[in-house]
Amino acid sequence: MKALILAVQFMTRLPLPAVAANEKDFAQAIRWFPMAGIFIGLCVAGAAWAGQRHDPWTGALAALLVWVAITGALHLDGLGDIADAAGAAHGDRERLSAVLADPHIGSFGVTAIGLQLIAKLILLRLAMGTIPLAALAVVPVAARIGPLFWTLTLPPLHRGMGTSFGAGANWPACLAWFLVLDALAWWWSPALLFALPAMAIWNLWLRRKIGGISGDGHGAGIELVETATLALLVLAA
Template sequence: MKALILAVQFMTRLPLPNIAAGEQDFARAIRWFPVAGIVVGLCVAAAAWAGLRHDPWTGALAALLVWVAITGALHLDGLGDIADAAGAAHHDRDRLSAVLADPHIGSFGVTAIALQLIAKLVLLRLAVDTVPLMALAAVPVAARIGPLVWTLTLPPLHRGMGTSFGAGANWPACAAWFVVLGLSAWWTSAWGLPAAAVAMALWSLWLHRKIGGISGDGHGAGIELVETATLAALVFVR
């Protein structure tokens, strides 16, 4: 139970009580990250449904605002940091670690975050009146399987919160969540959902080639990009 609470507490901004937890609890929490995705997904779907009572654009905007608010823009911050680091590494790879550690955001990061929000808004507009709301709710769940995959396939860039969580990742838990994803696609007839697995693999390859490993920022950026890729697949795969 501690691991589940830690997962939801870390991945959302829900007002949960503080609990005493050890290293093993943090390690096991990564296996419950998709459950935090269920919470996020249900809130996003509810916002889309409420906004649709007015018109599709309101539904899309409401869904996006709730999506950002409930996660506290945590993953967007990771996306901005990775974009800045990749831009810096293009000119001087030795600067990569320094840029990742810098709390300030640069032009690459601002651009990446802006494009991500625009892409999500447009895709949500296309999705809210054509994609089943339960399939929409499954998108954050699918993306939060990603940290399990990336932890198992990439070396850590440095020690930190990401390595504390990552110690509990294993292939059986990863496989179990992929089964859940497949069942969700079958139940909702949303055959774009499995595209999340392809997006995870591509992100793993990109991180390996461009960054050299996984960090908390890599996880956050990956979650954002997998969400967008999965949304696009839901819209365009029928």
């Protein structure tokens, strides 16, 4: 139970009681990241439903605002950091590490975050009335299986929050969530399964360009898998 609460606390800004936790609890929390995605997805779908009762653009904007607010822009921050590092490092691993450690954001990061928000807004507008809101709610769940997969298949880039959580990742938990996603895709839309190749593509990109996984890599990957899966849902509709 502690691990689940920690996962939701880390992944969302939902008001939850503080819990006393040790390293083992933190490590096991990664197994519950997709469950945190369920709460995020339900809030996003609820905002979309309420907003589209006025018009589709209101529904899309409401969903996007809730998506950013409930996650505290945590994953957008990771996307910006990875974009800055990849854009400024030019293959120099020392320079890459220095940029990732820099708390300031540069032009590459601003551009990546801006494009991500625009892409999500347009895709959410296209999704209004064309895909089931339940399928929309599954998108954050699918993307948060990614940290389990990336932790198990990529070397850690450095020690940090990502490695603290990553210590609890294992293949049984990862495969169990893959099966859950498969069941949800069978019920709502097979396009949800595109999250799996999207995770694999991000894995390959990180391995070649960054050299491993970090908290920023997890955050950026979650954002990009969400957008890719949402795009396929729209196209399939």
